[in-house]
Amino acid sequence: MNTRYISIYILTAMSTLFSVAAHAQARRDSLPDSVRMVPVAYGMQPAWKVTGAQAHVSGEELRKSSAPTLSNALYGRLPGLTVMQGNGEPGYDAPGLAIRGAGSYQNAGILTFVDGFESPFDQLTADEIETITVLKDAAATALYGIRGANGVLLITTKRGTTGKPRISFSAQTGWQSPTKLPEFLSSYDYASLYNEARLNDGQPARFTQADLDAYRSGNDPYFHPDVNWYDEVLRKSAPLSNYNLNISGGNNNARFFVLLNVLQNTGLYKNTDRKKEDNSNANFLRYNFRSNVDINVTRRLSASLDLAGRVEDRSYPGASAGDIWGNMMLIPPNAFPVHNPDGSYGGTSIYRNNPVGLVLGKGVATTHDRNLQATMRLHYSLDQVTEGLAISGAVSFNNWFRGNDDKTKDFAVFQLLRGTGGDTIYNKFGENTTATVNDGQNSQWRRTNALFHVTYDRSFGLHAVNALLQYQQDVYTISGNNVPYAHQGIGGRFSYSYDQKYLAELTFGYNGSENFPKGKRFGFFPAISAGWILSREEFLQSAGWISFLKLRASYGLTGNDQVGGRRFPYQQYYSGGNGYYFGTDNHYSGGMDEGSLGNPGITWEKARKVNAGIDASLWKDRVSFMLDVFSEKRTDILAERTSSIPGYLGVGLPAENVGSVNNRGFEVQAGYRKEAVSSLGFFVNASAAYARNRILYMAEAKQPYDYLNRTGQRINQPFGLQAIGFFKDEAEIAASPRQTFAPVKPGDIRYKDQNGDNIIDIYDEVPIGKPALPEWTFGLHAGVQFRGFDLEAFFQGVTNRSVMLQGPLVWAFVNDAKAAPIALGRWTPETAATATYPRLTSTANDNNYRASDFWQRNGSFIRLRNVELGYTIPASLTRRAGLQQTRFYVNAVNLFTIDEVKLADPEVLVGYPVMKSVNIGLKLQL
Structure with a gap:
């Protein structure tokens, strides 16, 4: 699926949803930039003043995704943020996140901050979120200095507002099922193909005609079983429920927001013990609570106290999900029955892991997570010194603990054999x-943070000045590690605007990490940005169709201290090694081995970033547009000079800051909104983001051919052989380059000789396909409102990515695996002209099952991430019952997917799959 097809799908969906999609209420994001406040690093700013690259999404919008894990609601909603799921298991389904692709081949992990302090956010609930903001360029992240190069995600929780208490309650329940499960052949087809594979190997058939007839008829389920392990282990769907209660309100002296949320996410395993005594389904039960209180202590002094926590209880079968799903995919349908006639578990000497037994016979594994975060802030106005001056301080304590309570056991399997009698x-x-x-x-960890600010915000006629100077300290301690991770530094931001037209901002961070040598732990990270609000210029004010138009640009330096490799890489490590026997009694004394050399000059990665952008609102804010273009050069990435120093030196080489990467791209977002007039309103919002990186240098070993180098390629670029068909006969094998991986026969895969040496070996591996992280990400959000009804839909798509099919999913009979329908297209002398799969073999075939473009597929896809239909009862009918709002809705998550992989879900090829769900809900507001 190429970019052109993605665009066609999006445009088609857009035209359809223009007439049928919905929007229930005006959101905070629809406010004009002249008054809207948005989060920035360590604070808030009017949107018109922002000169950095960032994007926002509201908690109300995320709530409609109904995803049990908050980060799974972010697909395609924040241009520049790539979200890719790797697992669908309840409680462990958090996806991977990347901002503007990958800028380093060592570590591209982003920072996540909740209300100004670093914290995980996956298990927060959308009902406690005000906004989520992604910070992308140097101007937006320079305050994070040594840690900001990979981008930052800011999560801002809800706070109370002045007014009488508002009570909101919502309840949602639904059913979830896999988006797609792999399919495999029945026992009859498996046995038939296995016989063919044995004949191809010059061996006699394993299954007789009587065996084949018994598999086809199904009249001998014990000695000729036909087991679909997915049907035996999994139920068709599993329940999912979410309940939320929040109360907010206050007056001019105090405001509060209180939330309690309960989520229960149940797994797909069938016939499990609800009491969790003998076995367990995959269950995830989570309680969230939050209390955010703001108090005006005096006219100048204000304080806030935030308390938030989670209780997470997980229970699972005693066997791991990897074992369960791996054996369901591996074990052939005719290997053994699920249960023998006496009720015991079936199995063989080869297949001892009966998948049903792995779920029901291995006991129960449970974990209990407890998290508590407390933050206290004080803010004091110094207007008596000079207008606009203030100081503030905050301390935050975040503690997480996990305990386990496992009751594990094992089970026997029995292979049925026929006796002579x-x-x-x-x-x-x-x-x-x-x-x-x-x-x-x-496991457990604790995090202690301190933050102190001096701020100045004042206008002098047409001139406006905003300044911030801060001190920040973060200490993170993990159980079992006596040396905490620590960060410390100062930072500042100075903003100037003239007549709300000309903007300039200087930002810097001076901070350090304990991971580097003394005297070399701190660095200076400056950024400068500017903006020009053209819509304030007289020559454009006459154009009534331009509501807001801003140009902005930034340049700066940020760092990344997550350089990979071992901790404290500047130190020399020694570990226990081989010893020696001394004396006449051969007394043994242990020895020490010198580890890889330390590097006292090691430092952090550095990212120089350039960004240029446009923000526009047109036709009285009905049309919105955003465009960002960026370029980043990452230097000082860790690498080892394995090519320049010979191995006989006798010691591991130190990691050095010699690698570099370029990363470039853009993000664009456009939307149209028509507010409800005569009870009809609609909106549509589309976005696209593109990021491509290139490794400039990584100190790799010298290769005999340039095409083998990773330098010059994209990060995580797949390499493999280039398939050029199947060998049709022995004459073609004799006339072709010699393939060295295994003896080849007609029907085996032919590979291209890249270097012309008439030999096919590892030196013929070339870049194939694209990395798994997509270069393009698309989003389409649209909706319509008519009277009390509303309908919304959100599509997400990705392209320029590849996936590699391998293992039991596609390799028939490898490691005693089953066979998938793809094997029906195997090569035979009769199907040589139309074959889509190599000849079958029952033995290991190192030639056919190598990494090559034969097994690679286009990983692009479009998924309907969310769709929601709701009805709000007119307030005139509900106010008598004391209800300000009563809304019923039905929604769905991951309802359908368009992709080219076909054999499995394009995001999660193997293991616990991506889940789709259909839910009904009720929301009441008093």
């Missing part, structure tokens, strides 16, 4: 054991 013999493998209890601490 026709009797049934049970051949036992393994043992049935009693449960072993393991109760204790699994």
Whole structure:
């Protein structure tokens, strides 16, 4: 699926949703930039003053996604933020996040801050979120200095507002099921193809015609089973429920926001024990609570106290999800029955992990997470000294603990054999054991933060000045590690505007990390940005169709201290190694090995970033437009000079700051909104983001051919052989370059000789396809409102990515695996002209099952991430019952996907799949 097809799908969906999509209420994001306040690094600013590159999404918008994990609601909603899910298991389904692609081949992890302090956010609930903001360029992230190069995600929670208390309650329940499960052949087809594979290998067939007839008829389920392991282990759907209660209000002296949320996410395993005594489904139960209180202590002194926490209880089968899903995919349907006639678990000497037994017979594994975060802030106005001057301070404590309470056991499997007298013999493998209890601490961490600000905000006629100077300290301690991770520094921001037309901002961070040598721990990270609000100019004010138009640009330096490799890489490490026997009694004394050399000059990665952007609102704010173009050069990335120093030196080489990467791209967003007139309103908002990186240098080993170098390629660029068809006969094999991986026969995959040496080996591997992280991300959000009805839909798409099919998913009979329908297209002498799969073989085939473009697929897809239909009862009918709003709705998540992978979900090829859900809900506001 190329970019052209993605664009066609989006335009088609846009034209359809223009007439049928919905928007229930005017949101805060629809306010004009002249009055709208938006989060920035360590504070808030009027949107018109912002000169950095950032994007926002409201909590109200995220709530409609109904995703059980908050980060799974962010797909395509923030231009520049790439979200890719890797697992759908309840409680462990948080996706990977990247801002503007990957700028480093070592670590591209982003920072996440909740209300100004670093904290995980995946298990927050959308009902407690005011906005989520992505900070992208140097002007937006310079205050984070040594840690801001990969971008920052700011999560701002809701706070109370002046007015009488408002009580809001919502309840939602629904059912979820896999977006797509792999499909495999039945026992008859499997056995038929296996016989063919054996004949291709010059061996006799394994299954007789009587066996094949029994598989086809299904009249011998014990000795000729036909088991669909997915059907035996999984139910068709699983429940999901979410309940939320929040109260907010206050007066001029005090304001509050209080929330309680309960989420229950249940897994797909069937026949499990609801009491969780003998076994367990995959269950995730989460309680969220939050209390944000703001108090005006005196006319000049204000204070706030935020308390937030979570209780997370997870229970799972005693076997890991990887084992369960891996064996469901691996074990052939005819290997053994689920249960034997006596009720015991089926199995063989080769297949001892009966998937049903892995769910029901391995006991229960549970974890209990507890998280508590407390933040106190004080703000004091110094207007008596000079107008606009203020000081503030905040301390935050964040603690997380995980304990486990496991009751695990094992089970025996029995292979059925026919005795000479026709009797049934049970051949036992393994043992049935009693449960072993393991109760204790699994992990914990604590984070202590301190933040102090001096701010100045004042206008002098047409001139406006805003300044910030801060001190920040962060200490992060993990159990089992006596040396905490620590960051410390100062930062500042100075903003100037003239007549709300000309904007300039200087930002800097001077901070450091404990991970580097003393005297070399701190760095200076400046950024400068400017803006020009053209819509304030007289020559454009006469153009009534331009509501707001701003040009902005930035340049700056940020850093990344997550350089990869070991901790404290400047130190020399020694570890226990081989010893020696001394004396006549051969007394042994252990020795020490010198580890890789330390590098006392090691430092952080540096990113020089340039950004230029346009923000526009047209036709009385009905049309919005945003465009950002960026370029980044990352230097001082860790690499080892393995090519320049010989191995006989006898010691591991130190990591050095010699690598560099370029990353360039753009983001664009456009929208149209028509407010409700005569009870009809609609909106549509589309976005696209593109980022492509290129490795400039990574000190890799010298290669004999330039095309083998990773330098010059994209980060995580796949390499492999280039397939050019199948060998049609022995004559073609003899006339072709010699393939060295295994003896080849007609029907095996032919590979291109890249270097012309008439040999196919590892030196013929070239860049194939694209990295798994997409270069293009698209989003389309549209809706319509008519009277009390509203309908919204959100599509997300990605392209310029590849996925590699491998293992039991596609490789028939490899490691005693089953066979997928793709194997029906195998090569035979009769199908040589139309074959889509190599010849079958029952033995390991190192030639056919290598990384090559034959097994690579286009990983692009479009997914309907959310759709919601709701009805709000007129307030005139509900106020008598004391209700300000009563809304019923039905929504769906991941309802359908368009992709070219076909065999599995394009995001999660193997393991616990991506889930789709359909939910109904009720929201009441008093």
